[in-house]
Each structure stands twice: as structure tokens, then as C-alpha cells.
Amino acid sequence: MMKKSILAGTALFLTIAPFAAGAANAASPAPAPAAHAIAKSVKQGSFVSASVERKADGKLVIHWHTDADLGAAKVYWSTNPDGGWKELVRTYTNYGGYVTEDPNPGSRVYFKVKGGNGAEIKTAERKLPLKGTTNFRDLGGYQTSDGRTVKWGKLFRADELAGLTPDDIAYLQKSGLKTDVDYRTDAEIAAKPDPAIPGVTYVKDQVFQDTGSGTDIMAVLAAGQFDQLGKPGAMLVDANRQMVDHPDAYVKLFDLMLDPNTSALVQHCTAGKDRTGLGSALMLLALGVPKQTVVDDFLLTNTYRADYNKAAVDVMVKQFNVTDPTAVDVIQAMMDVRPEYIYAAFDEMQKNYGSIAGFLEKGLGLTKAEQAKLQQMYLE
Known part of the structure; x- marks a missing residue:
């Protein structure tokens, strides 16, 4: 794999983890507009x-x-x-x-x-009231194109879980959670392992391989050579294409979803925005949720992580003495989720498989019968 591709993959976690200590002191994100649940219609009104x-x-x-x-x-x-x-x-x-x-x-x-x-x-509540994470949320309540609704309490997405408190762990135990799907690399896991949650099975499901190139990124930041990272957002556009081209982790995700013994589940990475963002998008798309709703959920991360991201960017700018506005934009883009990131994944699906539906069936091996089973399991 070319160095550019390697850098794109590792940027998803390396731009955040080194600055956790500084960013952790920021205030918790302001509550985001809770996403909506949709009711079945009745003749007299609904x-x-x-x-x-x-x-x-x-x-x-x-x-x-x-x-x-x-x-x-x-x-x-x-x-x-x-x-x-x-x-x-x-x-x-x-x-x-x-x-x-x-x-x-x-x-x-x-x-x-x-x-x-x-x-x-x-x-x-869309966002769970946990103290040790900023972006742990329920994917329930979204309406599908045929008017059904994603069940609450079955499918969750999150950022890193290393900071979960004992009360958080007790909360998740009582929630009925069965499976913790971790998309991170060995290096990320070693640095901040998930805590054991009694009754919850831990599943390592690595999206990107460990490459040892994290030092390269840190060296680029330290040297101020931001031009090597491309235009603002370009790295994460490329990363989303890569994830579509190498979807093995998401094949495993759907195997877990299809097994009643492993659902309900949470899937997470470090920030809960890129690897988890695509995983969440694929889950909702397979259930029949419209693309625009999927994009809205993807972008909701910006609201929940707003304060954290601002603090992290401030720490990075100060640590690396960044004064070039373009360089600041590059850093900000690495912390954000933006529409062009998820649309890059959609475009890659279209290019290689003809459509999103084609990617679900051919890229992920998700048959029509399996999609129907998922909808039976997770919709009401």
C-alpha cells in the first residue's frame, strides 16, 4: 500500500489519542438535538x-x-x-x-x-448519559423508507470506552448490551484497552492494519509539513474510500448482527466518527433507512464532540506552534466529520458495485434473505 494510503488509515486514530489528556479537561459536549422516532400512522392522526x-x-x-x-x-x-x-x-x-x-x-x-x-x-435519549465517553449513542428511532422504525436499545455506536466509570459499566450491563465490537488497531487497544463489562462479549474487529506509520504522522505535525497531509479533509475522503475497498471488518459486523446471541451490540473506534461512522451508515442502510437520514446521523458526531474537538485542536495548534491558517484547517478537518467523507464512501460503492445496494450484496456478501432477516430483527 502506498504511503499516502497508510497515512490516511492511521489518521483516524492518531490525530486524537495523543491529545486526550489536554482535551479531556474540556466541558462535556452540549446536548445535541435528539434524533426522532417515528410512529405507525393511524386514520385519526398520528x-x-x-x-x-x-x-x-x-x-x-x-x-x-x-x-x-x-x-x-x-x-x-x-x-x-x-x-x-x-x-x-x-x-x-x-x-x-x-x-x-x-x-x-x-x-x-x-x-x-x-x-x-x-x-x-x-x-x-439518543446519546447515553455516560461519564466516560463523549459519543456513545443509540441508533434506534430512525424511520425506514417503508415507514418502519429501527428498534431502540439494539444497535449502538461509540467512541473509545477506556474511560468508562464503574457506574457507566453498571449502566451498560443493565441496558442489555451483549457485544462490544472494537474496530481499533493493536496499538490503539494496547494504549487504551476496553474495560471488561460482565455479560458483554468483546470482539476485536480491526478495520485498518497496524503499520507502524503513526510516528510518520507525528513527525509531519512536529515538522509543520502539513502539505504532506493534503488539502483539508483529503485524508479522510481517501480513508473512507479505503474502508469500502477493504470491508472485511464490516462483513464481520453483519455476521454479529445476524446472530441473536450477539445482538444488542455497540461498535466503536477511538473517536467514534470514521470507522464507526461508516459501520453505522452501513447498518442503517441495510435496514432501509434513507441516505439523507444516514448522513444526518453521521454528522451528529460534530455536535456531540464539539467541545472536545475544539479543545483538541487548540492543544495541537499550541503543541506544534501552528500559525498557518491552512494548517489549522487541516487539523480541524481531521477532527471533524464532513459530508464529503461519507459521500466518498458512497461514491466508491457506486463506482465499484453500481450502487449502495450492490455493495451491501456483493461487497459485504449480505444476501437479500439476510437483509430481510436483519429487518425482521431490528425494525418494528
Whole structure:
């Protein structure tokens, strides 16, 4: 593999890990707009969307939107998205929301809102309230092209997990998590191994091979030779193409998804943005979620990691005495997710397989029957 390709692969983790100490002191990311869950339509009207946002004081704000006044409403909660619902409050759908204390602190909580006409919708916090990560989130609640919804509490994406606290680990145990899929290299894992989570199986699923070229990147940064990294964002555009061209890790991901014994699962890398971003995109696309929704989820990382990324860029600029604005742009682009990154992957699928669907079937070996099984497992 050419040196440029090697650098592109390693940039996904090496631009972040060396600066964790400086960036860790930044404030936690501001809550992002929670993504929406979609309800089944009913003749008299239906819920259009719902979301949950956690405030700084720990209270939960449940929002919902309807296409008509559905009359009285009942709000339920459960630690299991598939059942065990307990009534929380009776209110009215035209209020559009409800603020509540966390009904079960320390555990994953799901909500269901039911209108007077029988229409209902499920929702939950998109980003899990964990102390030791910045980007651990649920892929549930997204609507598919045929009107179904990705189940909550089954598919998660995250950044590195080395900082999980004992309370975080207990939270994940109670969430029903079964599998931890780690996309990182041996070097990354050795530096920051995942903690053991009782009841959760750890699976190493390396996207890029260890190349030993991390020192090259650090040397480039230290020498100020940013022109070797190309234009801002070019490295990650190339990396996304590489991941499509060498998709073995994602083949393994779908094998795990298809096995009921290994789902629910979290897949993660270091920042939870590039390797995990493509993995999440492929999962949602295979379930029938529209491309634009997939792109929106990909870009949501910028919101959750905004404060962390700003602190990390500041540390890098100071450490390497960077004064050239273009060089700063290169560093910022390495920390961001941008539409052109994920579209580079889509374009590579189109070029090599004719379409995204062609890549799923031929590039990943995911048959139509297997895609139907995935949809049966993860949609409602």
C-alpha cells in the first residue's frame, strides 16, 4: 500500500489519542438535538416524531409532535424497549411534551406516548448519559423508507470506552448490551484497552492494519509539513474510500448482527466518527433507512464532540506552534466529520458495485434473505 494510503488509515486514530489528556479537561459536549422516532400512522392522526433530552439537572424533557390533536395522552416508561411499560403521567397530546425526573436513575430508560385514539410512539435519549465517553449513542428511532422504525436499545455506536466509570459499566450491563465490537488497531487497544463489562462479549474487529506509520504522522505535525497531509479533509475522503475497498471488518459486523446471541451490540473506534461512522451508515442502510437520514446521523458526531474537538485542536495548534491558517484547517478537518467523507464512501460503492445496494450484496456478501432477516430483527 502506498504511503499516502497508510497515512490516511492511521489518521483516524492518531490525530486524537495523543491529545486526550489536554482535551479531556474540556466541558462535556452540549446536548445535541435528539434524533426522532417515528410512529405507525393511524386514520385519526398520528405522532410524527418524538425525542428525549436530558437537562443539566438530570431531568428529562420528552417532546412529541403530531399531525392532529390526538386528545388525551398517557406517557409510559420502561427499562426494556420491548415491554414492561409503567404509566408515568396522563396529559394531553396538544401540550407537545412533558418534563419528568428520571424515573429510574442509573439505567437506560425508554418512553412510550399513547394518544387518545390509540396512536403511539417510542423514544429515548439518543446519546447515553455516560461519564466516560463523549459519543456513545443509540441508533434506534430512525424511520425506514417503508415507514418502519429501527428498534431502540439494539444497535449502538461509540467512541473509545477506556474511560468508562464503574457506574457507566453498571449502566451498560443493565441496558442489555451483549457485544462490544472494537474496530481499533493493536496499538490503539494496547494504549487504551476496553474495560471488561460482565455479560458483554468483546470482539476485536480491526478495520485498518497496524503499520507502524503513526510516528510518520507525528513527525509531519512536529515538522509543520502539513502539505504532506493534503488539502483539508483529503485524508479522510481517501480513508473512507479505503474502508469500502477493504470491508472485511464490516462483513464481520453483519455476521454479529445476524446472530441473536450477539445482538444488542455497540461498535466503536477511538473517536467514534470514521470507522464507526461508516459501520453505522452501513447498518442503517441495510435496514432501509434513507441516505439523507444516514448522513444526518453521521454528522451528529460534530455536535456531540464539539467541545472536545475544539479543545483538541487548540492543544495541537499550541503543541506544534501552528500559525498557518491552512494548517489549522487541516487539523480541524481531521477532527471533524464532513459530508464529503461519507459521500466518498458512497461514491466508491457506486463506482465499484453500481450502487449502495450492490455493495451491501456483493461487497459485504449480505444476501437479500439476510437483509430481510436483519429487518425482521431490528425494525418494528
